[in-house]
Amino acid sequence: MLAFFGRYEHTLDAKGRLILPARFRPEFERGGHLSQHFEGCVALWTPGEFSRQLSEILEAGRGGDAEARNRARVWASGSSDVEVDKQGRFAIPPSARAFADLSSDVLVIGAIDRIELWNPQRFESRVAPAEGFFNGSDLG
Numbered sequence: 001m002l003a004f005f006g007r008y009e010h011t012l013d014a015k016g017r018l019i020l021p022a023r024f025r026p027e028f029e030r031g032g033h034l035s036q037h038f039e040g041c042v043a044l045w046t047p048g049e050f051s052r053q054l055s056e057i058l059e060a061g062r063g064g065d066a067e068a069r070n071r072a073r074v075w076a077s078g079s080s081d082v083e084v085d086k087q088g089r090f091a092i093p094p095s096a097r098a099f100a101d102l103s104s105d106v107l108v109i110g111a112i113d114r115i116e117l118w119n120p121q122r123f124e125s126r127v128a129p130a131e132g133f134f135n136g137s138d139l140g
Contacts, residue, residue, distance in 0.1 A: 004110030017089040036078040039126045042100045044115040
């Protein structure tokens with residue numbers, strides 16, 4: 001089982017490339033796949049996990065539901081292959097950068113079965129409030 005975890009702050013270079021944290025690189029020696037993901041981030045998948053996701057989305061889209069087929073279309077059309085170079089860099093396509101509003105600073109987080117790339121402000125507004133669950137501030 002994959003176990004990506006941790007939080008790293010990185011910056012895109014002038015060519016739209018990001019340095020993958022060293023601890024994540026071994027899983028991407030054969031490349032990986034980027035896709036649009038929930039809450040407005042971009043997910044980086046290993047080849048095996050991307051295949052599993054692809055199978056799930058394909059199956060859901062075959063169910064005859066137009067909305068599921070449209071989600072499959074959006075996911076597939078917004079996905080791309082990536083190659084990680086010897087310095088650990090990989091290019092993020094312009095469409096993926098636009099989707100996730102990635103322009104300079106990028107928050108790279110391990111999300112168990114994938115790596116997520118976030119605009120730091122978007123992460124703070126959409127995900128960080130969930131920290132209340134762990135620190136007891138949302139005991140309502």
